Amino acid sequence: MGEMGLVELRDIExxxxxxxxxxxxxxxxxxxxxxxxxxxxxxxxxxAIGAELFARNSHSVRLTRLGEQLRDDLSRLHQGLSQTLExxxxxxRGKTGTLRVSLFPSNVQELRRYWETFRARxxxxxxxxxxxxxxxxxxxLRNGETDxxxxxxxxxxxxxxxxxxxxxxxxxxxxxxxxxxxxWSSVSLETVSDFQHIAVESVPGxxxxxxxxxxxxxxxxxxxxxxxxxxxxxxMATVLGEAVSLFPAHVNWYFPxxxxxxxxxxDMDPLPYGLLWLSAAENDMIRAFAHVVRDLGPLPG
Numbered sequence: 694m695g696e697m698g699l700v701e702l703r704d705i706e707x708x709x710x711x712x713x714x715x716x717x718x719x720x721x722x723x724x725x726x727x728x729x730x731x732x733x734x735x736x737x738x739x740x741a742i743g744a745e746l747f748a749r750n751s752h753s754v755r756l757t758r759l760g761e762q763l764r765d766d767l768s769r770l771h772q773g774l775s776q777t778l779e780x781x782x783x784x785x786r787g788k789t790g791t792l793r794v795s796l797f798p799s800n801v802q803e804l805r806r807y808w809e810t811f812r813a814r815x816x817x818x819x820x821x822x823x824x825x826x827x828x829x830x831x832x833x834l835r836n837g838e839t840d841x842x843x844x845x846x847x848x849x850x851x852x853x854x855x856x857x858x859x860x861x862x863x864x865x866x867x868x869x870x871x872x873x874x875x876x877w878s879s880v881s882l883e884t885v886s887d888f889q890h891i892a893v894e895s896v897p898g899x900x901x902x903x904x905x906x907x908x909x910x911x912x913x914x915x916x917x918x919x920x921x922x923x924x925x926x927x928x929m930a931t932v933l934g935e936a937v938s939l940f941p942a943h944v945n946w947y948f949p950x951x952x953x954x955x956x957x958x959x960d961m962d963p964l965p966y967g968l969l970w971l972s973a974a975e976n977d978m979i980r981a982f983a984h985v986v987r988d989l990g991p992l993p994g
Contacts, residue, residue, distance in 0.1 A: 702778075705771045707734040711747070712764040715754045722923060723826065789817045792978040795825040795839040798966055800943040803992060804843075804859065811985045818978050827922055829895040834971045840979055842969040845903055845941075854975065856968030856983045860992035862941040864958040867927075869934045870951065879957040883909045888937045891927055892917040903964070905939050910960055928953065941966075963994065 711720040711731060721728045739746050746760035756764060792811075798804075801822065812820055825842060826833065831850060833839045841856075848855055866885060868874050874885065886909045893901060905917055919936035921927050930936040932952045941964050945955050968986060970979050 702771075702774065704734050704738065705767055707731055708738060708746070709764065709767060709771060711735060711754070712756055712760065715756070717754065719826075719828065719922065790978055791819040791821055792841070792982060793821045793823070793839045794841045794843060794982070795823050795833055796843040797825045797830070797845065798843060798860075798941060798943065799947045800860075800941075803943065806989060807859070807982075807986055810989060811982050814985065815978075815981055818981075820982075827893050827896070831897075831969075834969065834974070837974070840970060840974065840976075841982060843966060844969055845900075846965045846967050847903065848900060848969055850897075852972055854970050854972045856970065857986045858965055858967045858991045859986060861963040861965040861994060862943060863963050864961040865940050865942050865945065865955040866958050867931045867938040867940055867944065867953050867955055869932055870954055872934065872937070872954070874937070874956060875954045877956065879959050881960045882906065882915075882958055883911050883913065883960060885937055885958075886913045886915045888916070889919050889935065890915055890917045891919045891921050891930065891936050891938050893922070894920060 707720070707724060707726075707730070710723055711717065714720045714723065717728045717731050721731045724731070735747060742759070742763075744759050745757050746763060748755050748757055808820055808822070811818075823839070825839075825844070830842065830844065831848075831853060834842055834853065843859060846855065846858075866874070866880055874880055874888075890905050892905075906915060907917070908914060919930045921930060927936075927938050928948075928950070931938045932950075939958065939961075940955070942955075942957075968983055
């Protein structure tokens with residue numbers, strides 16, 4: 694097994710992440726490593742085993758039959774090993790559990806009162822924050838990768854519980870610094886329907902409609918065909934003039950850029966953000982965090 698190079702926990706993580714994403718770029722992004730590192734690890738494993746684990750070409754990546762078998766076997770092994778190591782690590786620090794919170798909004802500093810109050814009230818638990826993925830965003834709750842998702846609302850999924858509201862913010866439109874729209878101090882959704890907007894694959898349509906509507910208030914269709922997979926993609930498409938991008942207003946302070954202008958959108962309601970978790974996975978830590986948010990109330994508008 695040692696010669697296979699799969700006893701290293703990081704190599705197992707790389708293999709399993711690629712087996713889930715079936716995309717080298719997205720796997721690398723999730724693991725915070727380079728695409729070359731992912732490719733190198735997979736090639737090393739395939740050489741050690743003597744067969745391909747993934748069939749890949751310029752258009753797609755898929756698991757071979759052997760790869761599927763290895764994924765199923767290693768998933769159970771990795772989950773048990775990870776949980777054992779995590780319990781030992783926490784016990785060494787006097788902790789009894791970890792609450793993992795994944796966030797779509799970027800205003801982590803403004804939300805500090807929630808993190809700090811939770812940590813003060815519950816020193817026996819560790820709180821871990823991370824940036825959420827765009828594709829199939831609710832999967833991270835369903836597959837156990839995270840415990841709570843902070844996301845825009847509403848969410849209407851039968852297996853997910855919507856918790857208390859954190860904040861609601863006005864909308865802004867990000868445009869290139871030299872875009873024709875920058876001659877205005879604010880814009881309306883009605884007028885910006887003439888431009889291409891972003892789209893994200895593998896998300897519930899009704900949920901994304903709350904972020905980038907399909908229609909303007911007057912019924913005009915909005916072109917949502919600039920497909921992106923992360924925040925950097927959105928900024929790149931915006932800077933290049935390929936799209937205009939709707940955001941909550943806090944991007945003004947968290948992502949000031951010399952090549953992007955943020956214009957207030959005057960005919961959109963504030964976008965609410967709240968807690969979301971898998972109903973079947975609800976536990977004391979999730980309930981305690983929701984209780985903190987209810988006690989403190991939402992951020993002032």
